[in-house]
Amino acid sequence: MISSWRRRRASRRAAKDQGRVENGDLELTIPTHFRCPISLDLMKDPVTLSTGITYDRESIETWIEAGNKTCPISNQALKSLEPIPNHAIRKMIQDWCVDNQSYGIERIPTPRIPVSSVVVSEILSKITMASKRGDQEVCLQLVAKIKALWKESERNKRCIMANNTGSLLSAAFETFAKASFNRNDAVLEEILSALALLFPLDGEAMSCLGSAASLHSIVRFLKGGDLSGRRNAVLALKEILSSDERKVNALSEIEGSLEALVKLIKEPICPTSTKASLMAIYHMVNSSFPKEKIVERFVEMGLVSLLLEMLVDAERSICEKALGVLDGICRSEKGREKPYDHALTIPVLVKKILRVSDLATEFSVSIIWELCKNEKREEGGVLVLEALQVGAFQKLLLLLQVGCSERTKEKATELLKLLNLHRDRLECIDSMDFKGLKRPF
Numbered sequence: 001m002i003s004s005w006r007r008r009r010a011s012r013r014a015a016k017d018q019g020r021v022e023n024g025d026l027e028l029t030i031p032t033h034f035r036c037p038i039s040l041d042l043m044k045d046p047v048t049l050s051t052g053i054t055y056d057r058e059s060i061e062t063w064i065e066a067g068n069k070t071c072p073i074s075n076q077a078l079k080s081l082e083p084i085p086n087h088a089i090r091k092m093i094q095d096w097c098v099d100n101q102s103y104g105i106e107r108i109p110t111p112r113i114p115v116s117s118v119v120v121s122e123i124l125s126k127i128t129m130a131s132k133r134g135d136q137e138v139c140l141q142l143v144a145k146i147k148a149l150w151k152e153s154e155r156n157k158r159c160i161m162a163n164n165t166g167s168l169l170s171a172a173f174e175t176f177a178k179a180s181f182n183r184n185d186a187v188l189e190e191i192l193s194a195l196a197l198l199f200p201l202d203g204e205a206m207s208c209l210g211s212a213a214s215l216h217s218i219v220r221f222l223k224g225g226d227l228s229g230r231r232n233a234v235l236a237l238k239e240i241l242s243s244d245e246r247k248v249n250a251l252s253e254i255e256g257s258l259e260a261l262v263k264l265i266k267e268p269i270c271p272t273s274t275k276a277s278l279m280a281i282y283h284m285v286n287s288s289f290p291k292e293k294i295v296e297r298f299v300e301m302g303l304v305s306l307l308l309e310m311l312v313d314a315e316r317s318i319c320e321k322a323l324g325v326l327d328g329i330c331r332s333e334k335g336r337e338k339p340y341d342h343a344l345t346i347p348v349l350v351k352k353i354l355r356v357s358d359l360a361t362e363f364s365v366s367i368i369w370e371l372c373k374n375e376k377r378e379e380g381g382v383l384v385l386e387a388l389q390v391g392a393f394q395k396l397l398l399l400l401q402v403g404c405s406e407r408t409k410e411k412a413t414e415l416l417k418l419l420n421l422h423r424d425r426l427e428c429i430d431s432m433d434f435k436g437l438k439r440p441f
Contacts, residue, residue: 028103034093037073038063045111046090047083051076054086057111061155085113114155120146120163131172134179136187139172143190150197166201169194170208177213181220188217189229196232199239206243209236215250222260231273234264238276241283248287252294258284262301265310271318278321285328285335295332304329304338311348319356323363330370339371346371346386353395354402361399362408368392369411372418384422393419 036043036056045057051071055063060072060083069078090110097107123142130139146165149156173191176184195201201209208214218240222233240247251257264277281303285295307322314322329335339345352364372383387393396412396419404412 028100028105031096033089034096042108043089043093044108046086046093048086049083050079054089055083057083057114082116085111112152114153115149115159117159117163120149120160120165124163124165124168127172128168131175134176134184136176136184139176139187140190143169143187143194147194147197150194161198166195166198166205167208169198170201170205170214173217174208174211174214177211177217181217185220189221189225189232192218192221192232192236193228196235199235200243201239203243206240210240210244210247210250212250215240215247216254219251219254219257219260223256227269230260230264231270231276234261234273234276234280237261238279238283241280245283245287245289248284248289248291248294252284252297258294258297259301262298262303262306265303265306271315275317275321278318278325282321282324282328285325285332292332292334295329295335298329299335299338304335305342308339308342308344308348311352312344316356316360319352320359320363323352323360323367327363327366327370330367333374336371336374339367340375340383346383346392347390350387350390350392350395353392354399358404362405365396365399365404365408365411365415369415372415381422384419387415388419388422393423 030042033054034042036046036059037053038055038059041056043054043056046054047057047060048054049060049071051074053071053073055072063072064078064081069081070076071078090108094107094110097105101107123146127139127142127146130136130142146160146169150160169191173188173195176188176191181188195205195209209218218233218236221229222237225233237251241251261277261281264273265281268274281298285291285298304326307326310322311319311326326339330339346368349364349368353361355361368387372387375381375383393416396416399412400409400416
């Protein structure tokens with residue numbers, strides 16, 4: 001019985017390999033000309049090359065994108081790299097699927113024809129002309145068409161990206177923003193939502209989005225837009241600040257900009273917007289430009305407390321970004337005042353060492369180092385004693401053993417020297433901190 005079962009299983013596998021479909025005792029062979037010469041699977045979107053040979057679109061596009069400029073079967077040079085849809089074969093395959101539904105074969109859907117570079121260029125040209133005329137209705141329709149094409153397929157996405165779409169849409173955004181935000185808010189929101197699909201953008205696009213008029217419009221969406229508008233606005237700001245830190249001061253001078261960023265952390269609308277807001281703030285508090293006033297404003301808004309409470313149970317990505325922001329804040333004298341007085345500061349930071357990721361560990365050690373090194377109190381050593389109490393000494397020793405970056409190693413060493421001076425006064429450790437920790441030998 002076992003050998004008979006094995007023979008039947010081997011027979012089924014062989015039938016599958018040979019392109020046959022089984023239904024009980026009946027077998028159906030897929031016609032050879034319905035199968036792609038590359039994948040040998042039933043073609044879902046047959047297209048024909050200039051050599052006259054038909055392939056499945058996905059297979060032949062993968063071949064062409066790999067840098068091949070010859071036909072896989074005939075090895076002839078291709079006169080054109082744009083495959084032509086073979087509607088006749090596709091219709092025959094669909095009819096064959098319908099005729100053989102009893103074998104469990106599903107009819108392949110009629111594929112959408114991918115957009116071409118010519119079509120995308122024409123749409124973008126019309127958007128540019130419409131923006132110069134101030135025709136927001138036409139521009140709205142055209143941008144919506146770009147978004148619809150983007151969502152249809154990966155090939156469309158590559159085609160749209162390859163035609164300088166981000167720069168042209170950013171230029172249109174700047175043109176409408178300079179004209180009037182109140183009059184053009186609808187088209188500005190539509191363009192911004194399209195740009196959010198294209199991030200990251202090139203330097204030319206960032207230059208247009210980073211202009212004074214564009215920044216003011218983006219901040220207005222950040223402050224008073226709907227949920228999607230606020231999400232797209234903070235994504236744009238993150239891209240602008242990461243590409244040009246000179247925009248930090250320009251953004252900070254726009255009324256309500258910092259408050260709107262903090263509000264996205266205090267009242268999150270989605271993880272994407274929270275991460276983008278944290279990254280925007282990170283670039284602001286870690287810029288090489290004078291940032292004391294910016295840090296002071298963030299501290300006054302209660303950002304330190306928000307970050308520490310967020311860190312208690314945040315997932316990895318948010319945790320890393322929140323620690324990065326807190327590290328930037330603690331490099332400022334004004335920024336260290338709130339962490340000194342917050343009960344969660346040292347326990348949370350020590351807990352994150354060797355618990356989340358290497359980056360989170362580096363940020364945590366850096367923050368503790370900044371706070372302990374710059375502690376200025378009459379009693380002295382308050383934070384050091386608290387760090388000892390929650391097991392910082394043992395964690396830092398273990399960190400040096402398992403390895404870390406040179407800068408983090410220096411800070412950990414300095415902290416150990418400082419903590420060692422007070423070990424005889426108080427020491428406590430939660431052994432659960434090291435449970436499951438894997439150390440390379």
